[in-house]
Amino acid sequence: MNPQLFQLICFYAFGFVTVAAALAVITLRNTVHAVLALVLTFFSTACLWMLAEAEFLALALIVVYVGAVMVLFLFVVMMLDIDQEKMREGFVKFLPVGLVVAVVMLVEMLGLIGVRAMHAQLMGADPAAVAGLSNTAWLGMALYTKYLLPFEVAALILTVGVVAAVALTLRQRVASRYASASEQVKVKPGDRVRIVKMAATLPVEESPVPQQESKS
Amino acid sequence: MADLLFHQLLIPLGYIVAIVLPLVLAVAMFVYWERKVIGWMHVRMGPNKIGPLGLLQAFADVVKLLIKEVILPDRANKFLYYLAPLLALVPALAAWAVVPFSSKMVLSNANAGVLYLLAMTSLAVYGIVIAGWASNSRYALLGAMRSAAQVISYELAMGLCLVCVLVLAGSLNLTDIVNAQAGSKGLFDWFWLPLLPVFVIYFIAGVAETNRAPFDVAEGESEIVAGFHVEYSGSAFALFFLAEYANMILVSFLAAILFMGGWLSPLQGWVHADAPGWINWIWTGGFAWLFIKAFLFAFMFLWFRATFPRYRYDQIMRLGWKVLIPIAIVWVLVAGCMKYFGWVSIGMGA
Numbered sequence: 001m002n003p004q005l006f007q008l009i010c011f012y013a014f015g016f017v018t019v020a021a022a023l024a025v026i027t028l029r030n031t032v033h034a035v036l037a038l039v040l041t042f043f044s045t046a047c048l049w050m051l052a053e054a055e056f057l058a059l060a061l062i063v064v065y066v067g068a069v070m071v072l073f074l075f076v077v078m079m080l081d082i083d084q085e086k087m088r089e090g091f092v093k094f095l096p097v098g099l100v101v102a103v104v105m106l107v108e109m110l111g112l113i114g115v116r117a118m119h120a121q122l123m124g125a126d127p128a129a130v131a132g133l134s135n136t137a138w139l140g141m142a143l144y145t146k147y148l149l150p151f152e153v154a155a156l157i158l159t160v161g162v163v164a165a166v167a168l169t170l171r172q173r174v175a176s177r178y179a180s181a182s183e184q185v186k187v188k189p190g191d192r193v194r195i196v197k198m199a200a201t202l203p204v205e206e207s208p209v210p211q212q213e214s215k216s
Numbered sequence: 217m218a219d220l221l222f223h224q225l226l227i228p229l230g231y232i233v234a235i236v237l238p239l240v241l242a243v244a245m246f247v248y249w250e251r252k253v254i255g256w257m258h259v260r261m262g263p264n265k266i267g268p269l270g271l272l273q274a275f276a277d278v279v280k281l282l283i284k285e286v287i288l289p290d291r292a293n294k295f296l297y298y299l300a301p302l303l304a305l306v307p308a309l310a311a312w313a314v315v316p317f318s319s320k321m322v323l324s325n326a327n328a329g330v331l332y333l334l335a336m337t338s339l340a341v342y343g344i345v346i347a348g349w350a351s352n353s354r355y356a357l358l359g360a361m362r363s364a365a366q367v368i369s370y371e372l373a374m375g376l377c378l379v380c381v382l383v384l385a386g387s388l389n390l391t392d393i394v395n396a397q398a399g400s401k402g403l404f405d406w407f408w409l410p411l412l413p414v415f416v417i418y419f420i421a422g423v424a425e426t427n428r429a430p431f432d433v434a435e436g437e438s439e440i441v442a443g444f445h446v447e448y449s450g451s452a453f454a455l456f457f458l459a460e461y462a463n464m465i466l467v468s469f470l471a472a473i474l475f476m477g478g479w480l481s482p483l484q485g486w487v488h489a490d491a492p493g494w495i496n497w498i499w500t501g502g503f504a505w506l507f508i509k510a511f512l513f514a515f516m517f518l519w520f521r522a523t524f525p526r527y528r529y530d531q532i533m534r535l536g537w538k539v540l541i542p543i544a545i546v547w548v549l550v551a552g553c554m555k556y557f558g559w560v561s562i563g564m565g566a
Contacts, residue, residue, distance in 0.1 A: 006224075032296075032349065039342070059331040067338025067371070071345065071364055078349045078357075134327040136388055181534060 018044040035074045056136040243461040244274040250518045257522040284450035296350035301455035304343025308459040311336035316391045318479045318503040329390040341367045344444045351447040359443025363434030369536040370424040376544035377418040380551040381474045394478035400485030406477040410560045414547045415475040417540045422467035430524035468513035479506040
């Protein structure tokens, strides 16, 4: 068994898992299961990219999508109280729309693959390998020199998105009560506790009183 | 064919066993050490009945856990309930693949080692979230919610700390990061000095990521019983336990590797003596130094637990988002300036 064959077997194995998990996303009844199938899809896609020696993209996919985005997604889906029966309705009604979207996406993908195949000879060899760098190092070099402006613009757009999301959801509720952290930090022991000096032993006359209280 | 199978499969498998088996043993002894240390800090004896000095206590506990029944709660999701402990354990063990123990001893000398570590540690939260949901228990769900929010928040601070380290080291490879800390000024060549705030933030984030005291609201015994693993018993609970402690030891090793020079000696460049190999490592460096440093960090986990009261949930969020992340972002810029203007001589050598 030579390494190429082993790689090919791995490719088909990961590819099969990816497709199967993607199918599971749209067929599973339980929404939490569907989200977990989506996680598996992302993960096996990352494995496929890793096979193609795009290690940075693969690990970034796991860190960003699997490790953060999908956790929040899973979180939301777990909190939702979804009526399973109601979710099954309307399959036939929405089928034409779904089919149209699916066909358009398929045509677009095939078109893209066709265009890429025609220009295959123009793309040349892997630039990272040509430069003698690892995939990650080359990507960093390219992003921060040649594509610095698009990269920063993309970051800015994402930041605007975050600010917009916060602005849309931030509501000052009148009834909400919260503790001010700076006030809490500034508190001194004297503000909360009063230390009272008293004799170590109680006077003899008063001692029966607390005992009677404790019995009652 | 057989030759290839041997080289491609059996030798790596041997290496994996050579890492995982000592790790599991280390977890067992670490649990014993934790109980002993916290006992001393509480002015108690700690476990001292089973074996000499109570050393076999951890193994007795393991046997006890393994022969107990794994109980499936009523109306729990059976598949996910049994899957969750595995999802917690697998990333905790997989992350060890890229940890270098000395300049030559590493299972996978991956170029993107730090990224791989980030990816693996970010997967660990699934075990907790799924366990909380699949248990069909309110306490477990509350624990899972708290844990997920906390882990995601502190992952950001941790990631920014790692950015500072790799800006100075100029590499994502953990072996290269340690080698970048080599020099002639002893322990002052290591990254802890120029990255001191980041070093502190990294360790705080590490404690929070592993859900340990004082950030253990995910378990919060006095509030939500035991959090996400309240319904788990027997060997399933043992897996969660193993994952948590393996992660603690991992964070300790990473703190040693990223900031404290890994296997490098704190006396590097100061002592030039020709001594036999079993003494020489004290100034030339060796895996013993890495283990000593990691042990000190692991000890700090226990020290924290015996010292600090638990943070309130909103305090955890405020600390993470309003204190640690801004400081880490500023220090990314500072680290960039250090590297660009050459303010510090470290990270340039080797």
